[in-house]
Amino acid sequence: MATSGRGTGIVGYNVQIAVDPERHLVVAHEVVNEGHDRTQLVPMGDRAKQATDAGEIVVLADRGYYSGDEVLACEGTGILPTMPRADTSGRAKKGLFVRADFVYDAAADHYVCPAGAVLKKSNARSDRHGDIDHYRNLEACHGCAMRARCTTEKFKRFKRWKHEAVLEAMQRRLDAMPDAMAVRRATVEHVFGTLKAWMGSTPFLTKGPKGVRTEMSLAILAYNVKRMIRLFGATWLIQAIRA
Template identity: 45%
Template sequence: MAGFVEGADRAQSTLLPECLDDWVDESNPVRFIDAFVDGLDLKALGFAGVDPADTGRPAYHASVHLKLYVYGYLNRVHSSRRLEREAGRNLEVMWLLQRLAPDFKTIADFRKDNGPAIKKVCARFIEVCRKLDLLKTASVAIDGSKFKAVNNRDKNFTKAKVERRRKQLEESVSRYLSQLDTADLQEQTEAITLKTIRLKDKLEKLHSEMAKLDAMEKQMLASPDEQISLTDPDSRSMATSGRGSGVVGYNVQVATETEHHLIIAHEVTNVGSDRSQLAKVAKAAKEVLQVDKLEAVADRGYYHGEEIKACADASITVTLPKPLTSGAKSEGRFGKQDFAYLADEDVYRCPAGEKLRYYYTNEENGQKLRNYWTNACRHCALKPRCTSATPRRIKRWEHEHVLEAVQERLDRNPDAMRTRREVVEHPFGTIKMRMGATHFLMKTLPKVAAEMALAVLGYNLTRVINIVGVARMMEAVRA
């Protein structure tokens, strides 16, 4: 085609064959993957297949599979079958694996059997980031996101789902019985006889399904959280941000440093709520950053007094908004936040200017609460806007000052929540986009955790390549 760039003749012979190394330039990320994995002590990390077996057919070294998986998750190729195809047609993979081509079953078994070791590799890459001076900011944003499991919603059972399904079955039985009664009153023709047989078959199937549902209910009620999943037993039904929506899957927690948006700590849980995750994730991030003090910002879903206190005890300063759970505001009455605490007098000042003094301490749900009130309420003009009880009582947790400090920090920095959203929601969006169908391929929590570690490693690799380039990464891994 004259006038266009012409390709090489496929039938053209060359005196010497081209070297495979010529196809992979020095800035190609596969060179870093090769150097990074070769620099790891895979045996110390706990990988199987590091030492050759004394008998039998020689196996692939663990480094071969690890390099293949790191490359795959960097390039949005997660399936073991797709990785098998890449090993036979992708020049980068041919270079990386030295033309080795494991079959998909061997590739899949490596990921399945080496979960804890793969998580340690993800942590080792953070050490490379430290050498590159990318972890200088002692500040993180914490968030959680729901990821789908390999478990259809119809294969997950909760108490409400079982009751709803039983009601549907009972309505179907009632409808078919009514149709049978109608058929009995009609003249018995061949068509009516066939219809009766068909209805009885349907009723038999419904009774069988109800028996299975009863057995499923017993199994469900015996589980700690009264919930079971048939395909992936560790997955759980979780609410999502959309009203009336939900997902059967896992809750992935991450701590993202605020300067370069690198995920420095992550955890996969099957607990749908974030309220009990704050301290654990924040402490893990502090340990990774190797700092004495850490600043962390999270959303209101993490607000829990005990968790915030645990962070304060660990020298972690958290900033997050308090959810408005009291019904007073929605009913047009004063909320607790309208009562000012005067620390020097240990009293609360109400909107009418009266002081509520301390009377006694009691314990509720494991927390020691100080009780305050005043006898001036019965004659107060603002009482209809305050309380329907005789005195308005205020309860104060013994560590309430920790929660008040959190609110003060938020008041001083009202943009903290916007910063949190910009920092920590970007990694989740990127990882889910890379996963394609946005669901895990593995089953059970330990295997899903290994898959998530590879996804986090692929995300962090992409970030660091874009920030410093492959050349500097190679220098850091060889240092």
């Protein structure tokens, strides 16, 4: 399985699970042969939605699942992804302004920079991607005392994705749920921790995607059975199975 780092591939699989935060039951799971989670938001969200038969679900995920295209694909499907936006620029560590420091005015379609200057949309160029708009203010940047914290170039060119509104809506959901990531950790990581405690350091006993999926399905089944016994009792579970 290839991972994101060069030369860091491993012999293994990427296990995906979706867990109900109320009862801590695994509602969906999958085993994939990708060393990252950036393409798993839609398929796992869809599986969880179908399994719960819910018209709309809020999906809490860590920043490893962040992908603008995946978030956009969830739009209008009843899947509401909620996760931190991945910051790959490293600007904050360098003491530079980050994206959140620039305020977007949707009505005027412009940005206001930390210095208070207005960055207006520039004309599209043929050598740029059609789904990205550029905002700038050459005059304001020229004599700005804060330019060193803003850009290493002569002026700031701020990029905005055509579908940025869906990412901003996701950020508002996250802001409205300050404990979202704590809930995610206490829900999903607890299940992974339990399964690892049961399995110990032993790797999967089977080989190949089909075998590993079967083995993982049995582990999830055992977890859910024990969890339901804990919640409802063995008598109730036996009666439910017979029914």
